[in-house]
Amino acid sequence: MDDIVQAALKKWPNVPHCYGWLALDARGDWYMRDERIQRAGPFPRVKGSRIDHDKLLGFIARNYDVDERGAWFFQNGPQRVYVELELTPWVWRLQPGGGVTSHTGRSVQVESAWLDEAGHLYLLTDLGFGLVHTQDMALAAEAVEAGRWMPQDCIAAKLPSLHGYQRRPHP
Numbered sequence: 001m002d003d004i005v006q007a008a009l010k011k012w013p014n015v016p017h018c019y020g021w022l023a024l025d026a027r028g029d030w031y032m033r034d035e036r037i038q039r040a041g042p043f044p045r046v047k048g049s050r051i052d053h054d055k056l057l058g059f060i061a062r063n064y065d066v067d068e069r070g071a072w073f074f075q076n077g078p079q080r081v082y083v084e085l086e087l088t089p090w091v092w093r094l095q096p097g098g099g100v101t102s103h104t105g106r107s108v109q110v111e112s113a114w115l116d117e118a119g120h121l122y123l124l125t126d127l128g129f130g131l132v133h134t135q136d137m138a139l140a141a142e143a144v145e146a147g148r149w150m151p152q153d154c155i156a157a158k159l160p161s162l163h164g165y166q167r168r169p170h171p
Contacts (some may be wrong), residue, residue, distance in 0.1 A: 001062070001063050001065070001075060002059070002062055004077070016079070017073075017079070017080045017081075017082060017171065018076075018079055018080065018081040018082065019169060019170060019171060020033060020038050020082075020084065021033050021038075021081060022060075022081045022082070022083050022084070023044070023047065023048065023083060023084040023085070023086070024072075024083050024084070024085050024089070024091070024103075025044055025047065025086045026044075026086045026087045026088075026091065026131055026134075027091060027134065028091030028093070028102075028103025028133060029050055029051070030050070030051040030057065030060060031043070031047045031048040031049060031050055031051065032048050032049045032051060033046075033047075033048035033049075034048070034049075037049070043084045043086065044086040060074050060104075061103075061105060062104075064083075066089065066128075066165070067080075069169075070160075070164040070165040070166050071165075071166045071169035072085065072089045072165065073169070082169035084168055084169070085165070085166075085168075087120070087131050087156075087167070088122065088129060088130045088131045088159070088163075088165070089128060089129070089130060089165050090103065090125075090128050090129065090130025091103040091130055091132075091133055092108070092123050092125070092130050092131065092132050092133060092136070093133050093136060094132065094133070094136035094139040094140060094143075095139075096139065098143065098148065100123065100125065102127060102130065103130075103133075106127060108123075108125035108126055108127045109125060109126045110123050110124075110125050110148075110149065111123075111124045111126065112124045112149075112152065113143075113144070113149035113150065113151040113152070114151055114152050114153075114154045114159075115151040115152070115153060115154065116153075116154050116155065116156040116159070117155060117156065118156060120156065121137065121140050121151065122154070122159065123149075124163070128163075128165075129159070129163035129165065
């Protein structure tokens with residue numbers, strides 16, 4: 001977590017948490033969801049405004065964390081902004097040669113692979129559980145065919161409880 005965020009938490013320890021204003025889609029993109037967007041419908045049916053600003057994306061990535069309930073959040077100074085997840089808290093990008101990184105740019109080591117009833121591929125890593133980005137399925141198929149990953153069957157609806165995360169955090 002950024003030093004400036006740590007200092008803000010000490011200076012203003014009782015700022016209320018924020019829900020419904022930030023979301024992460026299945027492609028690793030962040031979305032702002034103002035009051036008008038929230039009234040228009042739930043995420044991901046109504047996504048909101050995609051965040052494209054590089055410095056803001058970097059700030060979110062450095063301050064993205066999970067609480068004891070399995071609810072993921074972005075610590076924005078003294079305010080904790082909880083994140084709605086389309087599918088998982090992490091979206092994995094695969095690199096030629098076998099490397100795997102998170103949507104926040106962190107390198108990870110794969111522990112196991114999972115395949116749901118819709119054909120989505122998930123990886124459990126040393127950082128946590130997440131979805132393989134759809135654009136990287138050719139590289140994922142190579143890893144499976146080479147025997148590096150042996151996907152286990154799973155049911156998508158059971159993944160949040162199995163891996164300890166909340167898709168729709170609430171107070």
